[in-house]
Amino acid sequence: MAIKRRDFCWLAGLSVVGAASGKVLSVGAEETSGSGSTLIGEPLLGKRWAMVVDLQACRKEEGCRDCIKACHATHNVPDLDDPDEEVKWIWKEKFHHAFPDQEHEYLRHDLRHEEILVFCNHCDNPPCTRVCPTQATWKRPDGIVMMDWHRCIGCRYCVAACPYGSRSFNWRDPRPFIDETRTDFPTRTRGVVEKCTFCDERLAQGRPPACVESCESKCLIFGDLEDADSAVREALRTRHAIRRKPGLGTQPEVYYLV
Amino acid sequence: MIEKALTGGRGYWIWIACTLSAIAAGAYCYVLQLNTGLGITGLSRDITWGFYIAQFTFLVGVAASAVMVVLPYYLHDFKVFGRIAILGEFLAIAAVSMCMLFIMVDLGQPGRAFNMILHPSPRSILFWDMIVLNGYLVLNVLISRASLNAERNGEAPPAWVKPLIILSIPWAISIHTVTAFIYSGLAARPFWMTAILAPRFLASAFSSGPALLILVCLFLRRVTRFDAGWEAIRKLAIIVTYAVLANIFFVLMEFFTAFYSAIPEHVEHFTYLYVGLDGHRELVPWMWLSAALVLVAAVLLVNPRLRDRQGLLTFACVAVVLSIWIEKGLGMIVTGFVPSPLGEVTGYAPTLPEFLITMGIYGIGALLITVFYKVTLSVRGQVKA
Numbered sequence: 001m002a003i004k005r006r007d008f009c010w011l012a013g014l015s016v017v018g019a020a021s022g023k024v025l026s027v028g029a030e031e032t033s034g035s036g037s038t039l040i041g042e043p044l045l046g047k048r049w050a051m052v053v054d055l056q057a058c059r060k061e062e063g064c065r066d067c068i069k070a071c072h073a074t075h076n077v078p079d080l081d082d083p084d085e086e087v088k089w090i091w092k093e094k095f096h097h098a099f100p101d102q103e104h105e106y107l108r109h110d111l112r113h114e115e116i117l118v119f120c121n122h123c124d125n126p127p128c129t130r131v132c133p134t135q136a137t138w139k140r141p142d143g144i145v146m147m148d149w150h151r152c153i154g155c156r157y158c159v160a161a162c163p164y165g166s167r168s169f170n171w172r173d174p175r176p177f178i179d180e181t182r183t184d185f186p187t188r189t190r191g192v193v194e195k196c197t198f199c200d201e202r203l204a205q206g207r208p209p210a211c212v213e214s215c216e217s218k219c220l221i222f223g224d225l226e227d228a229d230s231a232v233r234e235a236l237r238t239r240h241a242i243r244r245k246p247g248l249g250t251q252p253e254v255y256y257l258v
Numbered sequence: 259m260i261e262k263a264l265t266g267g268r269g270y271w272i273w274i275a276c277t278l279s280a281i282a283a284g285a286y287c288y289v290l291q292l293n294t295g296l297g298i299t300g301l302s303r304d305i306t307w308g309f310y311i312a313q314f315t316f317l318v319g320v321a322a323s324a325v326m327v328v329l330p331y332y333l334h335d336f337k338v339f340g341r342i343a344i345l346g347e348f349l350a351i352a353a354v355s356m357c358m359l360f361i362m363v364d365l366g367q368p369g370r371a372f373n374m375i376l377h378p379s380p381r382s383i384l385f386w387d388m389i390v391l392n393g394y395l396v397l398n399v400l401i402s403r404a405s406l407n408a409e410r411n412g413e414a415p416p417a418w419v420k421p422l423i424i425l426s427i428p429w430a431i432s433i434h435t436v437t438a439f440i441y442s443g444l445a446a447r448p449f450w451m452t453a454i455l456a457p458r459f460l461a462s463a464f465s466s467g468p469a470l471l472i473l474v475c476l477f478l479r480r481v482t483r484f485d486a487g488w489e490a491i492r493k494l495a496i497i498v499t500y501a502v503l504a505n506i507f508f509v510l511m512e513f514f515t516a517f518y519s520a521i522p523e524h525v526e527h528f529t530y531l532y533v534g535l536d537g538h539r540e541l542v543p544w545m546w547l548s549a550a551l552v553l554v555a556a557v558l559l560v561n562p563r564l565r566d567r568q569g570l571l572t573f574a575c576v577a578v579v580l581s582i583w584i585e586k587g588l589g590m591i592v593t594g595f596v597p598s599p600l601g602e603v604t605g606y607a608p609t610l611p612e613f614l615i616t617m618g619i620y621g622i623g624a625l626l627i628t629v630f631y632k633v634t635l636s637v638r639g640q641v642k643a
Binding site: 083084085086093096097098100127130131132133134135136151152153154155156157159160161162163164165168169170171172173189190191192193245248249250 | 295365367368381382440595599
């Protein structure tokens with residue numbers, strides 16, 4: 001079959017574009033390590049996952065860091081000493097930082113000095129996913145705000161958009177700062193953003209989030225808001241709950257029982 | 259035509275060597291940054307955008323300001339700008355190129371930048387910024403190339419150029435509007451979340467850009483046989499005057515809304531800028547310097563008799579460019595992060611590698627401008643022997 005020069009040029013051009021995009025697509029794919037696909041139980045399926053933090057129970061365990069340790073160990077979160085570069089998925093924050101609009105001069109003494117557990121709010125109307133220029137972060141149908149660390153270009157627009165400071169950027173290679181690297185969860189590379197994912201990988205294996213499992217005082221209640229009989233709905237039905245910065249319209253799915 | 263940039267006097271080559279050394283130093287530091295990560299910069303968990311993004315913001319303004327020459331010349335047939343229209347377009351090309359480089363060096367994973375095209379996200383303002391900046395670059399390259407070719411051959415520019423020029427006018431407005439939208443749509447950052455941000459960006463752009471062009475024209479008149487003409491410079495000075503006044507007005511409106519409403523999260527950012535917050539006063543002297551410069555410039559520019567004196571006009575233009583650079587290139591971006599949404603007050607200063615990378619990109623811009631202007635003036639036979 002004879003091929004005209006013009007057609008040949010077109011074909012050659014298209015192949016170059018195709019090869020280039022294939023190359024771009026495969027970057028990162030090789031970095032993925034298997035994220036533990038062994039099924040332990042039936043996957044936990046929800047329509048709108050949410051977390052309730054029982055501050056009354058949490059308050060009694062002053063200084064407890066079990067959930068933070070469990071989360072960070074499970075997800076290979078690096079331990080950088082420098083507060084300017086630290087990466088954190090879940091941590092404790094002063095009350096007036098977590099709830100700036102709830103603070104006043106005569107605030108209950110215990111609340112004022114209390115450290116509040118904070119993490120990604122998995123907002124129903126997340127500003128972070130809206131701004132992402134590559135759809136590297138998005139809201140799943142079950143409400144989890146997910147991150148793709150292999151697609152993230154590290155522009156940090158999501159960090160600027162999050163009103164809760166829930167997102168961390170890898171200012172340098174995090175791997176040397178991981179105490180014990182777990183092989184059933186991917187590590188991250190420098191230059192990408194990361195955050196809490198409500199343990200999507202554990203839900204898929206039928207297990208609750210690591211923080212929930214690690215808390216012996218049952219301060220963390222996880223469940224499906226669409227399920228009227230769920231533990232989260234029961235907690236919200238019977239006790240007064242507040243959310244962080246509700247006025248911004250982000251609809252956080254993390255509730256605090258004060 | 260590029261060969262015309264390869265001949266020049268001693269001063270020309272010293273200048274080229276300066277830009278090349280700035281580029282080399284910047285390139286070296288960028289390799290360091292690629293190897294270490296953005297931890298090499300002064301950025302941190304709380305202040306995640308800094309010097310790079312601020313320069314990007316300032317330069318989008320310089321790029322957009324070309325419209326202040328193009329619009330009167332092509333739309334109102336204001337012939338006096340005939341000689342400088344192409345200088346404005348070339349300035350825009352260099353500025354947009356620098357903008358894109360500043361975005362690239364700010365990315366944590368620059369190798370994945372093409373993900374923006376592979377996964378287009380129309381809900382993200384950055385996606386639209388990519389489109390308007392690239393579009394503006396292409397428009398200006400096509401327009402200036404065609405105009406210069408026509409000038410060399412002594413013909414009228416081809417007919418297809420005119421619609422592109424008309425299109426480039428609203429397009430110039432769009433690049434700074436979309437850039438303002440990157441910031442002004444974030445509920446998490448009250449300092450930026452103001453509807454007047456885009457108009458403010460445009461006012462500051464239309465003051466600093468034409469001021470820069472006046473300085474360039476005065477400089478070219480000294481070292482080449484090119485003369486923009488005093489009438490053109492006077493008209494540019496009037497544009498600068500109105501834009502400077504509009505910018506001061508807009509900034510005062512921001513002050514009023516923040517301080518009269520007295521909402522703490524709006525007030526705190528201005529407090530950080532002009533007084534300092536929690537012992538952090540890094541930007542305070544700069545901001546007062548910026549305010550002083552722009553006020554002095556306004557006084558000089560408003561008075562026609564002072565404005566018409568070349569020495570005073572030069573001083574006023576330097577003051578305007580410097581003041582707007584401080585406002586956008588130092589204050590505007592970092593302050594959005596101080597205090598953080600959690601109330602943390604963190605300090606920030608660019609590190610040496612960060613500064614050198616920035617200088618490297620400015621070096622690339624200076625080199626581009628130099629080559630463009632050299633070629634243009636050679637075509638016109640206005641280079642000094």
